[in-house]
Amino acid sequence: MGISVGIMFLIMAVVAGWLLKQTMSTTPWIARTTIVEGHGGSFSQAKAKIGLWVFLAVVTSLFALFISAYTTRMELGDWRPLPEPTLLWFNTAILVLSSIALQWARHSVEKEEIGGVKIGLAAGGGLTISFMVGQLVAWQQLGDLGYHPSTNPANGFFYLITGLHGLHMLGGLVAWCRTSFKVWRGSEAAEVRLSVELCTAYWHFLLVVWFVLFGLMLST
């Protein structure tokens, strides 16, 4: 559980540290002649962006807990690591490319080039779908080799964690669909800018999560 505690501690430290900055020097009952300007919020970011960051904190917590469970279970005697199919390296490369493609879309949206946005989104989405298909094929390969979820906890975790990562990708694809739909319906770059930025941030996040998960599975 050490990993989860560490992650929670980090998140709580960020929350507490930020609050400390806000609150230490204030004497709220005295400061009555000044008023905070700006539109209420504590950050200069859009609400949706803060929402995404909070959500990513939740997902971080989720995966951290899975990793904790993984490492704890691993220490018990019956753990038999499974061979990672070479295909996973290939999938990883595809996922990196999809992140790059979305970064391209984001770059274009900032420069208001709707064509670039289209290319980036299309490539990103296509690559992501191939990644997920690739993951399914990897499952199949392992299944054919006899590595079923119930035969060993290592296998169980492999299917569970990759599956969960895939579900999160699927959720991302829903957002991606909505954004792409808007773009192809002829929205201006400014209108989809936020959506593209959010998608890109989410993709990068899931890429990092995948690196961590893949690294974990390779190293054990």
Place this chain on the structure above:
Amino acid sequence: MSLVIGLIVLVIASVLFHFLSPWWLTPIASHWDTVDVTIDITFWVTGFVFVVINGFMAYAIYKFRYKKERRATYEPENKKLEWWLTAVTAIGVAAMLAPGLWVWADFVSPPEDAMIVEATGQQWHWSFRFPGEDGVLGSVDNSNITDENPFGMNPDDPNGQDDILIASPEVHLPLGVPVKALLRSKDVLHNFTVTQFRVKMDLVPGLISYQWFTPTVAGRYELLCEELCGIGHHTMRGHVVVEEQEAFDKWLDAQPTYAEILAKAPGDPSAGASLYAVCTACHGAQGEGNPLLNAPKLAGQGAWYMKRQLEYFKKGIRGSHELDIYGQQMAPMAAVLADEKAVNDVVAYIETLPDLPAISTVMGDVEHGEDVYETCAYCHGAQGEGIQALNAPRQAGMSDWYLVTQLKNFKKGVRGQHPGDGYGPQMGLMANILLDDQTINDLVAYINTLEIEDAPASK
């Protein structure tokens, strides 16, 4: 105003209740007086805080009750007071924590020379194991467990051969000797608690946990499972008997080792046939039973169960209660069987008898009975076939009138309350759910409808 009085009355009542209540820790019977001391310290500290804060609050509510003309004092904070209170609280907390940790350090490090006893929990029984002469427990594994090897002993481990196996929920321990109890479970989480010893620990399948204590007062103490372990949780009880070393040694010597159990010859049906001649008068030549003579059907009942009951009759554990008229008839008959071998032989013979269905004699509301049987099925099996691993005998296809009598006996405490009957109290607790005679009839009528497909208990 009423609130002020209410609060003060509650505080006073709480304190009075504490001092006057007849309900408090049971007299301690182990060396863990230190645990009681930490409880006392915690009690004094928290009790003081409870009285002071609530008293202060009641006073404040009284003194500063609403007056239209008055205004409250404007005091957003008082740094000095807040830090002061924090510091005092920290000291109070430390005063409770320090002794707690000190005693815990003792608890986590049992003495090297502590006597080893292993307690095994299962749904819903206890059993025990001593390491025997070599002082080393043989290896065990849940995957070795069968009806013949309920401890899951590893037959190839030489360390296990001299292990002393106590297949009974009662264990004896010597007085004044530190005991390290190793705990393991066959199925789900359980917990080893003897209230008078003050300590407890869960039994976890897949690992071995421990606790230690030195019994300091001789006596017979109830052993409870205190971790929810399924439907029979409240019936999972055992006993720990603390006695002088001599008495303990004598008891331990009488218990079988693993090797002895392995070496035991199976019962000989042909020798049993002649012994059974005595039984035929009442139970019938085919073991089919005879309601007129109050003799239940035997054929088809689990051998393990018949052996245990014959032993009980022989030792006066069954058939000695003054209201158990028919049991009293059986007891002298069982005494005819000279020794364990005779018991095994006669049971082996009964196993060869044909299992013909008994005639139904009890009528009742089958649907209601089915409802009630849901609880019974957890141990006796969905078909009433009996499950040896759960110490639950077969019910279906046996003498139904006998079942009715026995259920009533369990309910009334006529059967199952003898201290020697380790498994009886469990059925006693369970029989209590049968609220009246009609329910018993309904239940038995339902059991009459059950058919066993491959009668595993009679295998």
Place this chain on the structure above:
Amino acid sequence: MAYVTHDETAYVAPLEVEEEHLYHAKTWLGKYVFSQDAKVIAIQYACTAMGIGLVALVFSLIMRLQLGFPNTFAFIAPEDYYQFVTMHGMIMVIYLLTALFLGGFGNYLIPLMVGARDMVFPYVNMISYWVYLVAVLILVASMFVPGGATGSGWTLYPPQAVTAGTPGSDLGIILMLVSLIVFIIGFTMGGLNYVVTVLQGRTRGMTLMRLPLTVWGIFMATVLALLAFPALLVACIMMLFDKIVGTSFFMPAVISMGEQLPHTGGSPVLFEHLFWFFGHPEVYIVALPAFGIVSDLLATHARKTIFGYRMMVWAIVVIGGLSFIVWAHHMYVSGMNPYFGFFFATTTLIIAIPTAIKVYNWVLTLWHGNIRLTVPMMFAIGFIFTFINGGLTGLFLGNVTVDLPLSDTYFVVAHFHMVMAVSPVLVVFGAIYHWYPKMTGRLLNDGLGRAHFWITFLGTYAIYYPMHYLGFLGLPRRYYAMGPTEFMPESAHSLNQFITISAIMVGAAQLLFLYNLIVSYRNGKEAGHNPWESTTLEWQTPATPPGHGNFGSELPLVYRWAYDYSVPGAPADFLPQNLPPQGGSAEGIREGKVD
């Protein structure tokens, strides 16, 4: 973000047309059923939670009947009893208290108190409620499948929860786990809203340190819940795999009903760690909103600034942070490495310090106050009393050595009911008496309210205080029946009967409350817009109950913190948060005119 001196007389908050427009539902269905208005969603959450909570209350009374009068009622067989135990605990902790405090009070109060028109993601907020409802329905469905609901206790420990010796070990447990997963998904949607609304939805001038403590409590509880619920999610998913796919995450090699199961090598203790990694923060998920709300009730009805506001905020933050490193104090005797006991006992007792500070500050808020003993105030004071009691017994169980004899006895049951059931529920009642006038425009009946308070307060104390002593005696919890024992005197049984009778009386008293809720909706006394003369923004809305968008055409501008009560020299003994400095007359303030 910049602090500038603001010329309050010249400033007019702009009308935010598009926002106003957004919140006006077009159809009846859109207004009352699929509403995106946080206030409607709040009431939906509250009604659903209280509805299912009533079911759980009835379950608890059935349990008490069995404990007080064993072998009397044919409808309580052991498997039924354990199912009632499990469902009672699970519903009360998660489906009632978590949903009511965060989904109910959070939705109603956050936007109003921070001066927002609604939650920042109203659509997601609406979905959150409907997902919650589905979770509740799945839970209810689990009681009707073959085998019935799971009877493994609300902790759902494997292997017990998924093996045959426990009722509901097939469909029952599967639906239970699915329901929890659905609940967590729904909660996460709501939780994102609460957090982001507090961070980004506040009106001008509403700095973090001007927030009422209610918002702080709910905010921190939501942060905890967002981070802690994933642990339960992980545990549920892995257990589902063990049950359905046959993996061995938690399942070691075990025998069930005399048969070997196919599992091997798993660790039940791992489940316990995951469960309590969620389970302990869960205690504070329920407690922190209660802390916050009670602070506001005390300040308002004592006409006094909350004592030590900054310390209160910090106590909430510190308690929240620490709650992630105390979880294993639920597992001192679980068979985990006993050396962990040192660490967790220490952290657990440290958490007592900020908690104690909160209690001191509540009591010191009363000191030198001008206390109006209204019904909400009585509930708030009742809370302090029961919370002190429950908090102090927590020091017994948190201290690893003292836990040894008391763990798994009725002492534990008494402790957590006092601290996590009675105390928060008293706050819930206080809060409802307090905010009902805002929600409906009418006051609840005072006499009924007082009767409800006295029966509930004294009755629950009569239930739980003596129960601790059954624990000292060694009465184990979760026993269907104790039966004959050698160490328990006969009198303990009469005490059990006394507890049962008290419980039935308390249960019946809740009917008074329900009656009051229904009757006062039509016939209650007109409340006016600010019956308690409170400072916070929800009492300053132009309409009562507040309309869509909460604040009419202009969002309120905040000039002061939430606790300006009895300010020396002020025209009234309370100054609303949106009252400009030096502004207002006594009548104007009372009538809600701030400009």
